[in-house]
Amino acid sequence: MNKVRVLVADDHEGILTRVRKVLDREFDIVGVVNNGRDALAEMRRLDPEVLVIDISMPILDGLRAVSLLGDNRRAKVVFLTLYNDRAFVAAAFSAGASAYVLKSDLAADLAPAIRAALQGHRYVSRSIASMNSSEAP
Numbered sequence: 727m728n729k730v731r732v733l734v735a736d737d738h739e740g741i742l743t744r745v746r747k748v749l750d751r752e753f754d755i756v757g758v759v760n761n762g763r764d765a766l767a768e769m770r771r772l773d774p775e776v777l778v779i780d781i782s783m784p785i786l787d788g789l790r791a792v793s794l795l796g797d798n799r800r801a802k803v804v805f806l807t808l809y810n811d812r813a814f815v816a817a818a819f820s821a822g823a824s825a826y827v828l829k830s831d832l833a834a835d836l837a838p839a840i841r842a843a844l845q846g847h848r849y850v851s852r853s854i855a856s857m858n859s860s861e862a863p
Contacts, residue, residue, distance in 0.1 A: 729754035730844065731774040735765035735791070736806065737783045741829060745778065745806070748836050762786030766794060774801055776840050781807040781814060792821040802843035806832065810854055825849035 732753045734745050737760040749755060753776070757768045763786045765779055777795075779788040786794075792803050804825040805818045818826050824843035827835045831851040842849040 730776060730840070731756045731772070732776045732778060732840070733757045733759070733765065733768055733772055733774040733801075735759045735762065735768075735777065735779040735783065735788065737761060737780065741780070741806070741832070744832055745836065748833055749840075752837060753840065760784070762788055762791030765791050769795060769799070769801060776804060776843065777801050778804045778806050778836070778840070781805055781809055781818070789817055789821050792818075792823065795822065802840070804836070804839050804843055804849075806836065810851075812854075815850060815854060819848070826854070827851050828853060 730753050732755050734755060736742055742758055746755060756772050756774050759765050759768055761783045769777060781788040802824040803822055804827060805823050806827050806829060808829050810828055815826050825839035827839045828851040831853055835851045839849040
């Protein structure tokens with residue numbers, strides 16, 4: 727059985743190490759880049775099923791990079807970020823995300839988020855979902 731091919735874009739080596747550790751058994755990490763411009767190039771070259779991308783990166787941020795990918799991509803997009811603000815969540819889904827995972831929830835939420843995205847579902851880190859539901863009137 728072939729593993730799902732994942733491209734990871736993040737500019738922090740510590741996060742990349744954690745992502746590899748969390749995903750390595752179940753997924754095939756086919757590439758790692760540290761900015762949005764390189765993510766675009768590697769998406770075209772590698773054609774992964776999933777792009778895990780940070781919002782805040784040098785050269786080209788993740789939101790802009792995903793927007794530039796357009797709708798003619800088969801890859802599911804999972805944002806992995808520090809931003810727990812609802813405006814960023816909305817911007818990520820508007821850009822074409824299937825999932826939004828906080829870096830603080832990486833170990834618990836990244837693999838389930840990828841699985842959900844591959845099944846055509848949206849996923850938001852549990853801590854954001856619980857925060858938003860507790861703030862609801």
